[in-house]
Amino acid sequence: xxxxxxxxxxxxxxxxxxxxxxxxxxxxxxxxxxxxxxxxxxxxxxxxxxxxxxxxxxxxxxxxxxxxxxxxxxxxxxxxxxxxxxxxxxxxxxxxxxxxxxxxxxxxxxxxxxxxxxxxxxxxxxxxxxxxxxxxxxxxxxx
Amino acid sequence: xxxxxxxxxxxxxxxxxxxxxxxxxxxxxxxxxxxxxxxxxxxxxxxxxxxxxxxxxxxxxxxxxxxxxxxxxxxxxxxxxxxxxxxxxxxxxxxxxxxxxxxxxxxxxxxxxxxxxxxxxxxxxxxxxxxxxxxx
Numbered sequence: 541x542x543x544x545x546x547x548x549x550x551x552x553x554x555x556x557x558x559x560x561x562x563x564x565x566x567x568x569x570x571x572x573x574x575x576x577x578x579x580x581x582x583x584x585x586x587x588x589x590x591x592x593x594x595x596x597x598x599x600x601x602x603x604x605x606x607x608x609x610x611x612x613x614x615x616x617x618x619x620x621x622x623x624x625x626x627x628x629x630x631x632x633x634x635x636x637x638x639x640x641x642x643x644x645x646x647x648x649x650x651x652x653x654x655x656x657x658x659x660x661x662x663x664x665x666x667x668x669x670x671x672x673x674x675x676x677x678x679x680x681x682x683x
Numbered sequence: 684x685x686x687x688x689x690x691x692x693x694x695x696x697x698x699x700x701x702x703x704x705x706x707x708x709x710x711x712x713x714x715x716x717x718x719x720x721x722x723x724x725x726x727x728x729x730x731x732x733x734x735x736x737x738x739x740x741x742x743x744x745x746x747x748x749x750x751x752x753x754x755x756x757x758x759x760x761x762x763x764x765x766x767x768x769x770x771x772x773x774x775x776x777x778x779x780x781x782x783x784x785x786x787x788x789x790x791x792x793x794x795x796x797x798x799x800x801x802x803x804x805x806x807x808x809x810x811x812x813x814x815x816x817x818x819x
Contacts, residue, residue: 562714569710570745571700574752586757595748595761599741602716614719615731619740623765623811677765 542647542657546608551640556601556665558634563591566600583631590632597630598676603663606642612682620658621679627672636665636673650683657682684754686817689784689794698750698780703738705774711742738772743800743809750780751798751813759817762793766811770802777803785812792817 567577720727
């Protein structure tokens with residue numbers, strides 16, 4: 541489980557094209573009627589190229605997981621923490637090149653005893669010019 | 684809200700979401716591509732030792748994103764959102780989102796917040812911090 545040699549393992553690069561319909565469906569699922577996510581004319585009038593994506597939208601970018609995470613039993617796995625950072629909002633029409641890296645694996649004593657293993661997975665999304673747009677950091681807990 | 688309206692220590696008006704229902708979980712599964720059946724299928728949830736289906740943690744995080752984007756309005760964007768998932772959320776739960784200003788950086792023109800998504804009993808489901816980058 542604590543195979544620290546897995547630290548640094550990197551996924552293939554995956555490209556995601558951000559579509560208007562995907563933004564609207566995602567905002568609708570959250571119940572978020574912010575016009576920036578639904579009304580393109582409204583977003584354009586505010587200087588955006590098209591619809592803006594909500595701050596948790598990179599959740600829709602399904603990335604391959606490192607092999608060590610694929611091997612975990614799903615029912616013992618928890619999504620412990622999540623962070624997104626942005627250099628700018630994502631907008632419809634963006635093509636984002638994403639790659640993730642398993643940046644850390646460590647063990648901690650659980651509150652009820654027993655070991656918990658923490659996996660830290662970081663994803664970077666760049667535009668086609670190579671400018672960083674967002675980063676995502678996911679903490680997976682295995683009990 | 685405007686830059687000058689936010690001051691360190693300020694607690695913002697809580698933002699209350701309608702009760703979560705199972706259709707919302709199905710919609711979120713479809714929109715996000717998270718098809719883990721513990722969120723949509725009672726049988727799978729129970730087999731996993733849960734009392735029933737549970738909401739995606741990312742949905743509560745999405746509610747916090749909704750609140751923060753409303754605070755930013757046309758004057759800025761959510762440049763960071765970080766959370767810890769601390770409790771399970773079930774269909775029928777009413778989530779209240781809270782935010783408190785923790786820092787303001789005049790040079791960078793950023794405002795930092797403590798954020799929390801709480802259940803009716805005040806139990807936090809999702810707790811973290813966020814930054815709004817105001818446009819210069």
